[in-house]
Structure formats: C-alpha cells, structure tokens
Amino acid sequence: MDDNDFGGSVTEVRLTEHYYDEFHKRKGVLFDDTDAIEVYKVTLELQQNWPKCATDNNTPPQVGMNNGLYYTKFKFQSIGRAQLRICFGVQTNKSGNVEIVALTCRTKQELSGGSKDGTVAWYKHMDTVGKARWNQYRRGLLKNWKIY
Numbered sequence: 001m002d003d004n005d006f007g008g009s010v011t012e013v014r015l016t017e018h019y020y021d022e023f024h025k026r027k028g029v030l031f032d033d034t035d036a037i038e039v040y041k042v043t044l045e046l047q048q049n050w051p052k053c054a055t056d057n058n059t060p061p062q063v064g065m066n067n068g069l070y071y072t073k074f075k076f077q078s079i080g081r082a083q084l085r086i087c088f089g090v091q092t093n094k095s096g097n098v099e100i101v102a103l104t105c106r107t108k109q110e111l112s113g114g115s116k117d118g119t120v121a122w123y124k125h126m127d128t129v130g131k132a133r134w135n136q137y138r139r140g141l142l143k144n145w146k147i148y
Contacts, residue, residue, distance in 0.1 A: 010097040011047050017143040018133060019086075019102040030082040030107055031074075039074055039084070046072065047148065050090070050100060066123050069103070069130050083108040085122055087130040089137065101144065103133040 027036055042061045046053060053059040054070060064071050073085045086105045093099050106125055112118030136142040 011050050012093075012097050012099050012146050013043060013047050013148055014099055014101045014144045014146050016101060016103055016133060016137060019104055020145075022105050026082075026084065026105070026107065030109075031076040031084065035074070035076040038076075039086075042072065042074065044148075046100060050098065066126050067131070069126050069134060071122070071126065073108075083118075087126050089130075089134040091138065101134070101137055103137070104129050 023039075027033075045060050046063070049059050049061075053061055054063045054065065061072050064073075069087055069089055071085050071087045073083055076082045076084065084105055084107050087103045089101045089103055091099050091101075104125065106122065108118035108122065110118075111121035111125060113121065133142060137144065
C-alpha cells in the first residue's frame with residue numbers, strides 16, 4: 001500500500017525499541033515524569049486527530065513533515081526548558097489500519113551543538129537516522145510494540 005493512503009479504520013501507535021531507549025535516556029535528565037505524561041497525552045491527540053493534524057495547524061498536535069517522515073515537538077518547562085522532537089513514520093498496514101511509528105527523538109539543544117539553530121541538525125537527523133529506521137521497520141527488522 002501507498003504510505004500516503006491513510007484511509008484505514010483504526011489508527012495504531014507503535015514504539016520502536018530505539019525510540020523507547022532514546023526517550024528513557026533523556027527522561028529524568030532533560031525532562032521529568034510530568035513532562036512524560038504530557039508526551040503521552042499529545043500522542044493520544046495524534047492518534048485521535050490523524051491525519052487532519054498533519055494538514056491543519058488548528059488541529060492538535062502540531063505536526064511537521066520532512067522528506068516523507070513526520071515530527072512533533074514538545075517544549076518542557078521543568079528541567080532546562082528542553083524541546084523534545086519526535087520523528088515518526090506513517091503507513092497503512094495489510095489490515096487497512098494506519099500505523100503511526102515512533103522512530104527516534106532528540107532535543108533541539110543536543111542537536112544544535114551550542115549554536116542557536118537545532119532545526120537544520122534535526123532535519124539531518126530525520127534524513128539519516130529516521131529514514132534508516134523507517135526502512136528497517138517496513139522490512140520487519142525493527143523491534144516494536146503497539147501501545148494503542
């Protein structure tokens with residue numbers, strides 16, 4: 001099926017092993033449990049509002065796209081005002097369900113390397129790490145879990 005065919009009846013959210021490890025490596029250092037709950041809530045919004053949130057800026061959460069992959073970002077106030085970005089792929093599976101697959105995450109601060117702009121580095125991260133993991137996932141080579 002075409003990756004842009006989002007007509008499935010159910011939207012599933014999947015976490016890859018790499019994303020899970022990256023998220024927990026940053027939790028407690030760059031953001032706390034309260035912020036992690038906010039990520040969960042926004043993930044539910046993403047699931048409920050897909051695909052409209054990807055095309056309408058008034059529908060939460062705010063979603064961006066780069067080279068075939070999507071991303072959303074979170075601004076945390078608790079620890080160092082971190083801005084976490086999550087890269088995900090979307091496809092329709094053989095059952096006709098839409099899969100939103102979390103592939104990787106980074107903070108703007110760690111990507112910027114001390115400069116003011118982490119956006120260019122984020123797009124590069126999506127184009128390299130994100131794309132490689134997306135290809136692995138679609139070939140069935142990436143361990144993942146359906147969370148809802």
